[in-house]
Amino acid sequence: MTTVLATRAARRRVAVFSTLIAVTLALMALSSTPFILELQRGVGFAFRPIQGAVDSVAATVSETIAAISKIDRLRRDNEALRGENERLRNLNARLDAVREENDQLTALLQLRSGLEFETVAARIIARDSSEFRRIVTLDRGTDDGLATGDVVIAAGGALAGRIVDIGPTFARVQLINDTESTVIGLLSSNSSTGDVVGQLGGVLVMRDIDATEDVPIGDEVVTAGLELAGGVRSPYPKGLLLGQIVDVQSDPNAVVQTAYLEAAADLEKLAYVLVITDYEGGLPPPGEPTDVVEPDGSPTGGEAPSASPGPSDALP
Numbered sequence: 001m002t003t004v005l006a007t008r009a010a011r012r013r014v015a016v017f018s019t020l021i022a023v024t025l026a027l028m029a030l031s032s033t034p035f036i037l038e039l040q041r042g043v044g045f046a047f048r049p050i051q052g053a054v055d056s057v058a059a060t061v062s063e064t065i066a067a068i069s070k071i072d073r074l075r076r077d078n079e080a081l082r083g084e085n086e087r088l089r090n091l092n093a094r095l096d097a098v099r100e101e102n103d104q105l106t107a108l109l110q111l112r113s114g115l116e117f118e119t120v121a122a123r124i125i126a127r128d129s130s131e132f133r134r135i136v137t138l139d140r141g142t143d144d145g146l147a148t149g150d151v152v153i154a155a156g157g158a159l160a161g162r163i164v165d166i167g168p169t170f171a172r173v174q175l176i177n178d179t180e181s182t183v184i185g186l187l188s189s190n191s192s193t194g195d196v197v198g199q200l201g202g203v204l205v206m207r208d209i210d211a212t213e214d215v216p217i218g219d220e221v222v223t224a225g226l227e228l229a230g231g232v233r234s235p236y237p238k239g240l241l242l243g244q245i246v247d248v249q250s251d252p253n254a255v256v257q258t259a260y261l262e263a264a265a266d267l268e269k270l271a272y273v274l275v276i277t278d279y280e281g282g283l284p285p286p287g288e289p290t291d292v293v294e295p296d297g298s299p300t301g302g303e304a305p306s307a308s309p310g311p312s313d314a315l316p
Contacts, residue, residue: 107155108274112274117276143169148166150277155265163275184236192209196243243262
């Protein structure tokens, strides 16, 4: 029984195989006939627009996929470049800050070699720039030989301010653009004097200049260093640069005029300064002989008066 079934299955396979061969031969024979060839050409011509459209769509899809891939790659590259640019900007900013500090240190070293005073170099570690105050904190204090009232200068011999508060390791400096700062200034061109005070906006104001004096634009203003009657010394040495005249306001009916100065030191960007430690301003120590001016103009020896110094150029 099993043998019979196997024989029948083999016969069916042979029959199917033979049929497929016959059909294939028949199709091959028919495909080479003129009618079939003409039919193939007709069908190909009829479907050519569709085939072109399909090819165009396929090409468009392929190009779109390639474009999307390229855009994604460009986006990643742009993000990487943006991050690198940000890093380089930060590095350049740090380098600029280091370069500026190095320039200030170099200028201060050159200035120190030409000064007649003893100085201590200090770094600004904090700023208190409120609406009216301009105070900076130094990293030096009484442990370094500093004291209240010491004069602080910047590169080029420009006056920066004076120490108004101090501790063992710090000192607070009132800058000359502080609204409570007052310095007697002197015009380089004609030695006219006036009170240089700070104001909002950073520009210094030189008040109470004699109205008869010519105040040229661009003229430099330095500390007057005036010594008053009674042996009251100026809190600032003479000749420290304050700034340059940028504008003048005068009234024909007034006896004084006002000038505006651009500060010689960039007070908002100071990083390092020199503190003069051996200049003594204000009233001399008690018991020290002074030259008190008598009413007839002749000096005479005596003790330092107990009266307070004038408000414009005295110790705070």
